[in-house]
Amino acid sequence: MPALNSGLAQGDGYTIVERASLAGRNTFRVPARAELLIDVRKPAALAELFGYAALKTQPLLVLGEGSNVLFTRDWPGVVLSIAARGIAVPEDRGDAARVRVEAGENWNDFVRWSLAHGFAGLENLVLIPGTVGAAPIQNIGAYGIEVRQFIAAVEAWDRREARLVRLDNADCAFGYRDSRFKRERERYVVTAVEFELPRERALRLDYAGVREELAALGIDEPTPSNVAEAVARLRTRKLPDPAVIGNAGSFFKNPIVAAGLAERLRREHPQLQAWPTEDGGAKLSAAWLIESLGFKGAREGDAGVSERHALVLVNHGSASGAELWALAERIRGRVRECYDVVLEAEPLIV
Template sequence: MKLFDNQNLKEYNTFGMEVYARQFLAMDAADETSDVIARFLHENPYYILGGGSNTLFTKNFDGTIVHPAFGGIERMEKKDGKVLLRVAAGEPWENLIQYCIRRQLYGIENLTAIPGLVGSAPVQNIGAYGVEVKDTVWKVEGFVISTGLPFSLSNAECRFGYRNSIFKQTLKNDCLITYVWFQLSENPHFTLSYQGLTKALQERELPLTLRNVSDCVRKIRDAKLPDPKIVGNGGSFFQNPIVPAEKHNELTKTYPDLVAYDAPDGQKKLSAGQLIEKAGWKGKQVGNAGTWKNQALVLVNYGGATPQEVLDVAETIIKDVKMMFDVTLEMEINRI
């Protein structure tokens, strides 16, 4: 492991916030975990940081940042046309996507180009274009920080939900994920429920292959989302709100074009991006922060924004959306 004092975190968060951590610990191997927990994480504020693409640092961090920097993809046993992969927490998510495309393993191609590391993927159950990572996670290995004991949780035990899991509930900030196991298919199958994706494939007259689906997803994303290397951002800033069916019915009387998807228990999931756009926020800039011109759900650092500027924009959006639709937006991003 490597330990640094007073580390600038600008390169470790996609919002590009220039904040400092009192201590920064980069782990080189999963088997350092017990030692790291015992020596650094007791009676000391800490935060486990992957690629920092779902984290908004709101101030300097007076504690230890633990960054699992160990990667690796191991192919484990094969069962009934399914292949198990054991992937280390520090492996960049995109490396796993490319590994699967090269080896013709189906299941996560719709999640192409989501920034971040593999260890973070189950935390908020990343999802895009009709697929969630829970559809392929076999189990998750790690350590409970408060006890120092190892755990291995099956898919069901991870209690995955929409942008949710046990790692955001009972194990929130109390676990260090070391490995994620994925179960992927060798038999071709695609998830094409997202209209924009099928349309893009048809328009380009591309045959249905893993590579083509992945390339199309990337093109759609590139057109909609800012590249964090150029414009700082943390992807979707808010979750899509889930409302009772009656509330949705009532809203469609005033807004007949309201986008809504079926959600559990007969509820409806609204598009946070559409609500924010209707509230007049698409592409709006206040000081150095604002929303992205092609996707109102993405808050951006237009250059030199302070955490407070980003939070002020977020709070005003929440207020405006509440006033217009009587719907409360919840932030998806982790604020530290």
């Protein structure tokens, strides 16, 4: 590895900083440090970097924009961030195209790019924070759409094979807020994502007020851009903005439970929202479970639950990651006690 001069080193396509602060690199804005922080601008540099002893022996964390991570402590090894940018269209068949996007592009900028270039499909996923490289990790989703529906392939550095690999959609093992990359976090560093984007597609309007928002905008025959505008307005109203108050969006996944438990809970609590899953179980509204126990707007020091949305934990100022995690654990404990349901955190907890 190049020698660090005053804690800093540069190579072809990357920069290394020693004992780097991560406070500005996570949307909870909690303090944390990395032993080494490496920003990679050219994925070709990964072959060189993974040859160095530090990257072979120290724990590795890949970080995008930090909008789905909670640091409860410093990272005792290497934090790697893929900063490569670029959007290319390697194949355009008229009705649809292949679009290849480097991992460091901002997700929302890419959604806007796709709409401006006449593509359909990503409009419901507008305004989700983060990078394109992180989108396949938890198979981001919103308003009835998941990104896996548009991913043709993912390119990644495979640490086991020590080479760049290309995984087709079927190899990515996508699930609800899940993928092979999430389950094998130590193995893959996503460097680019290839999308298959149609120019025309039936719009998904039947979810969480999209149709009503379009009606309020006076639009009866919406285009994908109109849907994006409606979703953006809904999100802006419902979700706290991380630029104003630290948060990582939904902190808990909607729990999937067996049909029997779902039926009992629905009998006892008719207001509880539940959606059937393919395997006969049910996905429950985590927000309802949390709100019903009085946590919405709750606060312990600077760690709190958003007043706008019971699923969103917020940092009112100087909460540490450990304090936010303690609050999350308290919520999980109460939900388990009262409903016999185990909530799982959506962000990566460090």
